[in-house]
Structure formats: C-alpha cells, structure tokens
Amino acid sequence: MTSCCDVTSTGTLPAVDAEQVAQLCKALAHPARVQLLCYLAAYGACYFGNLADILPLSPSTISQHVTILKDAGLILGSSDAQRVCYCINPERIGQLKQLINAL
Template sequence: MAKTHCAPLPVDEELDAEELAVLLKALAHPARIRLLQHLAHHGTCYFGNLSDVVELAPSTTSQHVKVLKDAGLVLGSAEEQRTCYCVNPDRLAVLKRLVEAL
C-alpha cells in the first residue's frame, strides 16, 4: 500500500464552524440547493414558479424556502399580493468564504 503525503492547505481566515454548520444545514437537501441555484441564476422568482423548479407541492416548497430564509440565504418581499424571492448576496458570500476557509 502506497503512503500518501498530505500537506496542510493555507488558511486565510479563521473558520467559524458554527456559522458554517448553520448554512450547510440549510443546504442539506437537494431541493434547497436547486432553489438557491435557480434564484442565483434568475435573480428573482415568485413563489408559484419555485414549486415548478423543484417539482414539489407548494406546501413542501414553502417549507424549503423557509429554511433558506431562516439561514439568511434567501430574501423575500411582498409585491401585489405575491411574494418575490431572491438570493441574499451578502450571506452567499459568507458561505463561500467559510467553505474556502475549510
């Protein structure tokens, strides 16, 4: 059996493990990852359209959106009796920095 030598990766900032865990837990379902990706690529989306993205019942989609909102990854605003969602770019940047700090 060959020995492998693993060198430590350079670390630019200290890892906030608790914060990273909160964000990763919010993304711990394929539907939530698809929702976040869809919103990141399309800018904004109304709730009804999000159910089509993940091919789930509106009530199930709503639960997934709530998890993303609670983690701060998604923002929602009411517009003419409909809710419009978008990615929170600041929170997504935090997620990226924390993952890079691993």
C-alpha cells in the first residue's frame, strides 16, 4: 500500500506565480470579504449601501474590506454623481481560478 506522500519528485517547483497566489489569498483571508465577493458574484453590480446591509458590520469596516478586495483587483468600483457601484472583476477572478488550479 502506498501513501499519498509516496510520489516521485522532479526536484523542480511547479510554475506557479507565488506572489499572485499569496496576494489573492490574503485578500480572501477574511470571511466578510469572501461573503462580499460571493454576494457580488451572485447579484452583479451593487451600491455600497446595499453591501453595508448584507453584513452585520459597521459601514467603515465594510469599506475597509471593500478596499482590500479592490486593491487585489477582485472587485471594481465605478462612481456616479453620489454613489459608488461595485462588481466583481471577471478577468481577475479567472486569474485566481487559474492560479489555484496550478497549485
């Protein structure tokens, strides 16, 4: 019987962009950010006020989480005259999926 650790190593690391994986995983390292991302993926574009309604957190805390997701490129924000509308960035989500699959 073989164990899962009985694999032959080639001695080389797989071709994974470790910096990108780490950056994206860090952005997703809080349940509130995962929930925000899932909400935007399910419902499309959303104004900040609506995001503040879906989590039992203060608007300033949600704003901090949104900023982290934006800085990682996972969500996009566009402003109209008085409000900011957020949506997922499908290209960056696609990159995240590719990076995770490469692990």
